[in-house]
Structure formats: structure tokens, C-alpha cells
Amino acid sequence: MSHTQDPLFEPLEWSGLTLHNRVVMAPLTRSRAGQPGDVPTPMMAEYYAQRAAAGLIIAEATNISPIAKGYVFTPGIFTPEQIAGWRGVTDAVHARGGHMVLQLWHCGRVSHVSLHDGESPVGPSAVTGETCLAFGLDAQGNPARVPASPPRALTLTEIRSTVEDYARAASNALAAGFDGVEVHAANGYLPHQFLASNVNRRGDAYGGSLEGRCRFLFEVVEAVTGVVPRGRVGVRLSPLFTGNDIADADPVETQGHVAAHLARVGIGYLHVADTDVMRQVAPKMEAILAAIRPHYQGLTMLNGAFDGPRAGAALAAGEADLIAFGRPFISNPDLPERLRRGGPFTPPDPATFYGGGAEGYTDWPTLDSAGGA
Ligand SMILES: Cc1cc2nc3c(=O)[nH]c(=O)nc-3n(C[C@H](O)[C@H](O)[C@H](O)COP(=O)(O)O)c2cc1C
Numbered sequence: 001m002s003h004t005q006d007p008l009f010e011p012l013e014w015s016g017l018t019l020h021n022r023v024v025m026a027p028l029t030r031s032r033a034g035q036p037g038d039v040p041t042p043m044m045a046e047y048y049a050q051r052a053a054a055g056l057i058i059a060e061a062t063n064i065s066p067i068a069k070g071y072v073f074t075p076g077i078f079t080p081e082q083i084a085g086w087r088g089v090t091d092a093v094h095a096r097g098g099h100m101v102l103q104l105w106h107c108g109r110v111s112h113v114s115l116h117d118g119e120s121p122v123g124p125s126a127v128t129g130e131t132c133l134a135f136g137l138d139a140q141g142n143p144a145r146v147p148a149s150p151p152r153a154l155t156l157t158e159i160r161s162t163v164e165d166y167a168r169a170a171s172n173a174l175a176a177g178f179d180g181v182e183v184h185a186a187n188g189y190l191p192h193q194f195l196a197s198n199v200n201r202r203g204d205a206y207g208g209s210l211e212g213r214c215r216f217l218f219e220v221v222e223a224v225t226g227v228v229p230r231g232r233v234g235v236r237l238s239p240l241f242t243g244n245d246i247a248d249a250d251p252v253e254t255q256g257h258v259a260a261h262l263a264r265v266g267i268g269y270l271h272v273a274d275t276d277v278m279r280q281v282a283p284k285m286e287a288i289l290a291a292i293r294p295h296y297q298g299l300t301m302l303n304g305a306f307d308g309p310r311a312g313a314a315l316a317a318g319e320a321d322l323i324a325f326g327r328p329f330i331s332n333p334d335l336p337e338r339l340r341r342g343g344p345f346t347p348p349d350p351a352t353f354y355g356g357g358a359e360g361y362t363d364w365p366t367l368d369s370a371g372g373a
Contacts, residue, residue: 007315008308008339012055012322014299015231015268017099017179019055019322022315023336026273026303026326027058027103027182027236030361031135031354033075033085038063040075040085045092047362050333052098055322058182058234058271059089061105061189064169065162067122068190069115070107071135072143073355077102077169083176090177101180101234102173104166104224108190109151109199110244112136122158123151124194124216125201129245132188135354143355159206159216162190167223170233180232180268183220185258187275188244191217195258196248210257218261225265234301235262236271239288243279252291260295270296271324274304278326289319308339334366341367 012019034041048057063069063076076082086102093100109129111121114136121134132148154162170181185191193199194216200207206215225233239255248254262270272292274285283305302314303324311323329335331348338345352360 006312006340008312008323009336010315014056015180015229019099020053020097021055021336022311022322023055023339024301024303024322024324025051025054025057025329025335026324027060027184028326028330029060029071029074029354031071031073032356032361033073035073037079037081038069038074038076039079039081040089042088043358043362044075044085045089048089048100049092049096049098050362050364050366051329051335052093052096053334053336054098054329055336057093057098057100058324059086059100059102059178061103061184062086062169064104064106065165067111067116067119068106068108068165070111070121070148070189071354072115072137073135074105077104077172077176078165083172086173086176086178094177099179101182101232102176102178103182103184103236104169104173105184106162106166106190107134108193110134110148110189111151112146113149114138114146121149121151122154123190124199124207125153126151127199127201129188129199132244153202156204156206163216163219163223166220167227170224170227174228180234181224181228182234182236182271183217183224184236185217185220186236186238186271186273187241188246191220192238192241192244192246195254196246196251197254198247198249199245210254213254214258214261217258221262221265221267225267230266231268233267234269234271235267236273237292238273238275239291240284241273241275242281243276255291256295259292263296263298266298269299269301269322271301271303273302273324277305308342311339330360331364333364334368337367
């Protein structure tokens with residue numbers, strides 16, 4: 001008999017791995033990669049190891065190539081030094097019995113010339129994200145939030161080489177010891193820019209029709225599943241997301257089409273995120289699920305403003321197999337244990353989300369260190 005009735009703590013067999021619980025650490029950019037070279041550091045290894053009680057950790061969004069970068073101090077997975085740095089992280093997590101996948105990131109137009117020696121960022125089309133903010137360097141060379149620079153449209157040759165960059169990054173992730181990868185197709189970054197009709201104005205095979213707008217993401221998924229066993233490839237979507245100037249004419253149709261394709265491919269999991277909650281938009285998971293569910297019945301992870309009771313209810317209702325927690329994991333390294341006990345939970349501090357050192361990063365108390373609270 002199982003020691004708990006809480007579905008959050010039922011183990012899950014996932015593609016040859018046993019995930020110890022259904023509590024996933026959501027991908028969280030913390031902008032603390034080592035300089036120069038955007039290399040994962042021993043401090044990052046400590047941070048992730050502290051959170052290894054999660055059933056699965058999704059490492060922070062990680063640039064697949066130099067031009068993919070849209071924020072200073074974010075790590076990459078395209079140089080030998082970055083691969084070696086990540087190996088230190090995955091070894092530390094595995095030593096604690098955890099499992100970890102890497103989120104593959106290309107910011108596309110959400111980027112800035114200061115990150116690319118004055119060169120323009122790239123996107124599906126030369127359409128500037130009017131409300132998009134990158135994290136670049138200001139006129140004095142100091143890290144700062146800056147309006148995204150006007151992008152230029154990728155050529156067909158560049159689209160092919162970008163797809164290859166995803167495959168190479170996925171292969172590098174395996175070399176770095178990750179248990180799998182997650183394709184970041186959410187939150188208005190490059191794959192999402194291709195999907196969205198207001199950003200993708202291409203007249204060629206990668207734009208126009210629904211099929212055309214989906215082609216880039218489908219080719220990325222095909223390339224990545226050619227390198228990583230498909231059962232270990234997740235895809236993150238944020239179906240009704242309206243940030244980063246995303247305004248698809250029919251997101252329900254677009255995202256449903258994507259979900260149906262991913263169901264046919266048989267990916268390892270679909271990560272369905274309601275990330276607008278980060279901008280104080282009211283949660284809309286019900287509407288999101290109504291768009292996705294008819295098309296996809298495979299392994300599903302949900303994210304967006306979940307707490308323990310809501311997570312347990314979603315699992316019990318069969319709406320999800322896994323629940324990802326973002327902000328709660330920042331300030332509660334032992335989040336699974338706190339969820340098991342019903343709290344208490346330490347609130348996060350947005351002032352230390354991005355950049356800096358150990359403060360607000362590796363120094364959050366656990367129940368044990370706080371004396372059992
Ligand atoms: C500091 C911070 C960094 C984030 N970085 C990423 C990221 O790298 N990749 C991603 O897909 N989402 C990222 N997100 C979104 C989270 O994964 C998650 O979707 C969001 O926080 C909502 O979940 P929550 O309510 O559990 O925090 C980030 C969110 C925060 C607060």
C-alpha cells in the first residue's frame with residue numbers, strides 16, 4: 001500500500017526513469033552564468049542540487065547558439081566549456097537522486113544588438129516586438145532592460161542551420177549528462193514567433209498558412225527527436241500567451257494543430273504553461289486545456305500559479321500527469337517536502353530573480369535548516 005494518498009507523491013515511470021513524485025521544477029532563468037562565455041558554474045550546480053527532490057528539474061532556458069541569446073548572463077549549450085559546466089550541474093543533481101532535462105532556447109526577435117556585436121537579432125520576419133524587452137547592455141555598457149532591437153528575417157538557409165543548431169544543442173545536452181531536453185516553444189520566443197500570425201509574415205513555406213507557420217517548430221522537433229530518444233523530448237507551449245507582443249489571430253486553432261502533431265510524433269511530454277500569470281493576468285488554464293485536450297492525450301505537464309491543493313486536484317481529475325512549479329521553487333528549495341506538509345512556504349523576492357550572486361539564489365532556508373518550522 002502506498003504511504004500517501006496524495007497524487008503529487010505518486011512516482012511516475014517516465015521513459016525508463018522513475019520520477020519520485022509529480023512535482024516538477026519549472027524552467028527558471030536566473031541569469032547567473034559564469035563570464036566570459038556564459039558557462040554554468042559550481043554555484044548553479046549547488047542551486048540545482050538543492051532542488052533535486054523534485055520529480056524532474058527543467059533547467060533554465062539555455063541558448064542553442066550565440067544569436068539565440070536575448071538576455072545577458074544566460075547560459076549556453078554550444079561551447080565545450082558550457083557542456084563541461086553543465087556536466088558539473090547534472091552530476092550534482094544525479095548524485096542527489098534527481099533527474100534533469102535542459103530547456104533549449106532561441107529568443108529570436110526578443111533580443112538586442114548589444115548582445116551581438118551590433119548585429120541585428122533574427123526572427124521569422126522583420127517585425128519588431130514593440131513591447132518586447134531584452135536584457136542587454138545600455139549605452140554605458142551596463143546590463144539593463146532594453147527595448148528589443150528591430151530583427152531581420154531569417155533566410156531559408158538560415159532556417160535550416162537554426163534547425164541544425166537545435167539538434168546540435170540537444171546532442172550537447174546529452175553529452176552534458178541531461179536526461180532529456182525540452183523545446184521551448186512558449187512565451188513568445190522564436191518557435192512561438194513562427195507560430196503567431198502577427199509576427200510571422202513570411203510568404204514562403206515557413207509562413208502564411210497554418211501548416212507554414214507550424215513548419216519551423218515541427219522541423220525542430222523532428223531534428224531534436226533524431227538525436228534524443230523521442231520519449232525524452234518535451235515541448236513547452238503557452239497556448240493563450242499574450243506577452244512579448246504575441247497576438248496570433250487564432251491561437252486555439254494554431255495551438256490545437258501543434259498539439260495534434262506532437263501527439264502523432266509521440267513526444268515524451270507536453271508542457272502546457274499559463275505564463276501570463278507572471279504579469280498578473282488572471283489564470284486561464286481551463287480555456288487553455290479546452291484548446292489542447294481534444295488534440296493531445298499523451299503525458300501532460302501543467303504550469304502556472306499552482307499550489308498544492310490545486311495541483312493535487314488537477315492530478316486526481318486526470319487533467320495532468322505532472323505539475324511544474326516556478327516561483328515557489330525559487331524560494332523553497334525543499335518545495336516537495338513543504339507541499340507534503342502543507343507548508344509553510346517562503347515567498348520569493350523578485351529583486352533577486354535575475355543576476356547577482358548567491359543572495360536570493362542558493363541561500364533560501366529549508367525546513368530542516370529553519371529548525372523544522
Ligand atoms: C524568474 C523567472 C524566470 C523564468 N524563466 C523561464 C525560462 O527560462 N523558461 C520558461 O519557459 N519559463 C520561464 N519562466 C516562467 C516559469 O517557468 C513559469 O511558467 C511561471 O513562473 C509561472 O509558474 P508559477 O506560477 O509556478 O511561478 C520564468 C519565470 C520566472 C519568475
